[in-house]
Amino acid sequence: MRRKFIKAIDIALAKLLRFSPVRGQQLFVYAFHGVLPDLDILGQNLTDPYQPITLRDIERVIVRLKESGVSFVTGREIAAQAVRYPAAWLTFDDGYANNLQLLPLLRRLDVPATIFVATGNVESGEAYWWDVLFREGMQRGKNMPDIARQREEMKSLPPQKIRQQLIDMFGAESLRPKADIDRPLTPGELCSLAKEPLIEIGNHTHNHCILTLGDGACRRREISACNAYLQKITGSLPVSIAYPNGDFDQQILKITESLGLKVGVTCLPFRNRAGSTQKPPDSLRLGRFAGLRSDKLERELSLSLAPVGLAQSLAERMSKRTPYQTETQCTPKRE
Ligand SMILES: [Zn+2]
Numbered sequence: 001m002r003r004k005f006i007k008a009i010d011i012a013l014a015k016l017l018r019f020s021p022v023r024g025q026q027l028f029v030y031a032f033h034g035v036l037p038d039l040d041i042l043g044q045n046l047t048d049p050y051q052p053i054t055l056r057d058i059e060r061v062i063v064r065l066k067e068s069g070v071s072f073v074t075g076r077e078i079a080a081q082a083v084r085y086p087a088a089w090l091t092f093d094d095g096y097a098n099n100l101q102l103l104p105l106l107r108r109l110d111v112p113a114t115i116f117v118a119t120g121n122v123e124s125g126e127a128y129w130w131d132v133l134f135r136e137g138m139q140r141g142k143n144m145p146d147i148a149r150q151r152e153e154m155k156s157l158p159p160q161k162i163r164q165q166l167i168d169m170f171g172a173e174s175l176r177p178k179a180d181i182d183r184p185l186t187p188g189e190l191c192s193l194a195k196e197p198l199i200e201i202g203n204h205t206h207n208h209c210i211l212t213l214g215d216g217a218c219r220r221r222e223i224s225a226c227n228a229y230l231q232k233i234t235g236s237l238p239v240s241i242a243y244p245n246g247d248f249d250q251q252i253l254k255i256t257e258s259l260g261l262k263v264g265v266t267c268l269p270f271r272n273r274a275g276s277t278q279k280p281p282d283s284l285r286l287g288r289f290a291g292l293r294s295d296k297l298e299r300e301l302s303l304s305l306a307p308v309g310l311a312q313s314l315a316e317r318m319s320k321r322t323p324y325q326t327e328t329q330c331t332p333k334r335e
Contacts, residue, residue: 216255
């Protein structure tokens with residue numbers, strides 16, 4: 001209720017201030033996942049439709065940000081402190097092969113982006129567990145809220161337990177992706193992408209592990225296994241990380257820093273001041289807007305760019321108060 005009230009105020013403020021130019025020493029980070037060629041493909045029920053976004057939507061985001069006068073960066077420029085503010089950073093989580101569609105668009109508009117890869121899926125070729133759960137649930141006639149609830153429950157399990165549960169429920173064959181839309185990058189595609197000047201490859205843990213759920217050894221193992229795999233395939237170590245589910249705590253920030261990562265992104269929706277991007281721990285818990293989706297694109301973009309916002313102030317305060325764990329959400333909508 002309180003969150004809805006805050007959002008309503010922020011939307012009104014954003015409308016009032018929608019023509020204000022973006023000024024100052026600020027960094028806006030945006031989170032996306034898989035990119036759809038169009039919304040019709042959702043009818044195949046191969047991917048969890050939570051926050052669907054199309055290639056055309058990404059183009060709209062870039063055009064709007066360019067009109068706002070921001071420059072585009074990735075974690076590499078932030079780590080090197082070579083950012084011209086105000087700046088925007090486009091990030092794509094998980095390592096979906098459908099992210100390859102972005103390349104012609106990014107080249108045409110000359111905009112860089114970061115792909116945060118859960119390397120275990122690249123290595124195994126298995127579909128992402130939430131897509132398997134969704135696809136198989138829909139095939140069995142379940143409704144979307146029930147599947148979403150089950151997804152949120154399963155999130156609290158370790159990755160190997162989640163995998164075993166899927167096998168027990170749907171059989172080992174269910175782990176195989178069905179099309180290009182739901183498959184992870186292959187090692188060859190990851191290697192080629194890493195060579196693209198406009199693409200940065202980042203760490204998203206090896207098994208898409210929600211790090212706050214594991215002990216210290218498990219956290220270190222997940223981050224360093226991803227680093228090692230990326231180094232093996234791409235020839236270099238990443239400088240940035242996106243924490244799965246956006247969850248982190250002080251120990252995770254320390255481990256991340258000790259493993260050589262310089263920049264980390266959460267799912268706390270606030271703009272970053274230039275000062276906070278310069279060194280750990282602040283540079284390892286950057287705010288990131290993860291609410292942009294096809295049907296709410298303009299609204300969410302305006303909210304992120306509005307010069308004032310209550311939700312942003314609260315999120316920024318929360319980032320300092322670790323551990324931070326994302327609230328359970330279980331209402332995927334398809335409109
Ligand atoms: Zn993810």
